Amino acid sequence: MNNNFLAEAESADSTDKLKACREKFVIDDEQVVYLDGNSLGRLPLASKALAQKVVNEEWGKQLIGGWNNRWYSLSSSLGAKLSPLIGARPHEVIFADSTSVNLFKLAYAALQSLPSRKKIVIDAFNFPSDHYILQGVAQMLSAGHEITIIPSTDGVTIKDKDIENALDEDTALVCLSHVGYQTSFKYNMKAVTQMVHKVGAKIIWDLSHSAGAVPVDLNGCRADYAVGCSYKYLNGGPGATAYLYVREDLIPDSQTPVWGWFGDAKPFAFNLQYTPAEGIQRFLAGTPPVLSLSTVEPALDIILEAGIEQVYAKSKKQSEYFLKMLEHLHHQFPDLVIASPKDPEKRGSHITIQHPGAAGITQALIKPAHSNIAVVTDFRKPNFIRFGITPLYTSYQELYKAYGRLYEILVNKEYLNYPETIKGVT
Numbered sequence: 001m002n003n004n005f006l007a008e009a010e011s012a013d014s015t016d017k018l019k020a021c022r023e024k025f026v027i028d029d030e031q032v033v034y035l036d037g038n039s040l041g042r043l044p045l046a047s048k049a050l051a052q053k054v055v056n057e058e059w060g061k062q063l064i065g066g067w068n069n070r071w072y073s074l075s076s077s078l079g080a081k082l083s084p085l086i087g088a089r090p091h092e093v094i095f096a097d098s099t100s101v102n103l104f105k106l107a108y109a110a111l112q113s114l115p116s117r118k119k120i121v122i123d124a125f126n127f128p129s130d131h132y133i134l135q136g137v138a139q140m141l142s143a144g145h146e147i148t149i150i151p152s153t154d155g156v157t158i159k160d161k162d163i164e165n166a167l168d169e170d171t172a173l174v175c176l177s178h179v180g181y182q183t184s185f186k187y188n189m190k191a192v193t194q195m196v197h198k199v200g201a202k203i204i205w206d207l208s209h210s211a212g213a214v215p216v217d218l219n220g221c222r223a224d225y226a227v228g229c230s231y232k233y234l235n236g237g238p239g240a241t242a243y244l245y246v247r248e249d250l251i252p253d254s255q256t257p258v259w260g261w262f263g264d265a266k267p268f269a270f271n272l273q274y275t276p277a278e279g280i281q282r283f284l285a286g287t288p289p290v291l292s293l294s295t296v297e298p299a300l301d302i303i304l305e306a307g308i309e310q311v312y313a314k315s316k317k318q319s320e321y322f323l324k325m326l327e328h329l330h331h332q333f334p335d336l337v338i339a340s341p342k343d344p345e346k347r348g349s350h351i352t353i354q355h356p357g358a359a360g361i362t363q364a365l366i367k368p369a370h371s372n373i374a375v376v377t378d379f380r381k382p383n384f385i386r387f388g389i390t391p392l393y394t395s396y397q398e399l400y401k402a403y404g405r406l407y408e409i410l411v412n413k414e415y416l417n418y419p420e421t422i423k424g425v426t
């Protein structure tokens with residue numbers, strides 16, 4: 001243990017410009033260090049209040065009239081609200097369905113736009129659901145698409161060159177997570193998008209670990225398509241509605257595979273022949289889930305008010321601080337290895353470590369036997385532990401507490417007292 005780290009945390013917290021943001025969230029127990037905002041963000045007080053209002057006032061009293069007041073345009077108005085956080089124009093973004101379903105719709109649209117090309121490129125770091133969706137779309141189209149998976153050569157990053165070498169004139173689609181869920185590796189979106197366009201292919205960026213954590217400039221990179229979820233760094237709530245982006249000039253020729261009435265040009269004309277809506281609304285399918293959409297808005301307001309540049313600056317500073325402590329632990333306990341990129345430009349807002357006892361360590365952090373500090377992190381197979389940094393509510397002293405607990409767990413070998421597998425969701 002090194003107590004200069006504590007003094008550093010106290011000083012950084014006292015001058016932190018985002019300190020007041022923490023008060024905008026429900027903090028049920030100050031003893032719990034929550035470092036899992038990369039899986040499920042905390043509940044904003046304003047979302048709690050709005051959820052009650054939507055149920056009691058809007059659903060309870062307005063009933064069907066609610067559609068004409070606020071609900072009907074919510075998918076689009078929230079898309080417009082999110083757009084500056086991902087560098088898009090307001091009419092290029094819409095909230096709908098889950099990330100997986102949105103990826104399915106956009107992968108279909110992308111492949112349909114380049115029917116003679118048969119190659120799909122993805123990397124080994126992308127989220128399993130993204131792999132499954134592409135496998136499913138390829139199978140559904142029965143057009144001979146083949147999926148190429150780019151491996152990581154160092155276990156932490158993917159080299160731009162390795163993506164470039166996989167691209168050719170037969171490549172239709174590249175689908176990558178901007179920030180990878182395992183090691184937090186972040187691509188250079190502009191460079192990769194340019195190399196994809198050079199061979200005439202399309203790219204879908206998954207922003208699930210980027211939006212709300214790191215600045216994203218879809219327009220500046222001329223990205224074709226993007227998807228993402230709103231329950232991680234955007235703090236929209238469990239299962240909150242996801243979003244999708246289609247670059248303006250691609251919308252008119254982009255076809256969704258799900259022809260539902262909300263994607264029709266005139267849903268309430270009740271025509272029997274489908275005509276796609278002109279705009280991004282064509283990617284809606286059915287009635288939007290108003291309750292889960294509603295909690296997204298106050299959460300977005302907090303980030304917009306704080307400013308994504310400020311959030312990102314604090315994320316980098318907190319990550320550097322946490323990494324410094326992890327390096328310290330690594331020297332004492334060489335089995336603990338940092339599995340995130342060292343270069344802040346190549347990283348998102350979580351830090352991953354590896355240790356042979358990772359499952360036990362995670363459980364000892366979450367449910368300590370002899371400490372009153374619980375640290376909520378998550379375990380990812382085979383031996384990763386992720387620490388999510390959410391600058392809106394994570395303090396430096398919390399990171400110090402996480403380091404302190406890691407030290408105790410390693411020095412006392414507490415992890416040996418826990419089972420080697422973890423049940424349920426982590």
Ligand SMILES: *Cc1c(COP(=O)(O)O)cnc(C)c1O
Binds near residue numbers: 100130242
């Ligand atoms: C969290 C996450 C998802 C989640 O997909 P859902 O369909 O919303 O459950 C998808 N992709 C990535 C990269 C993620 O990190």
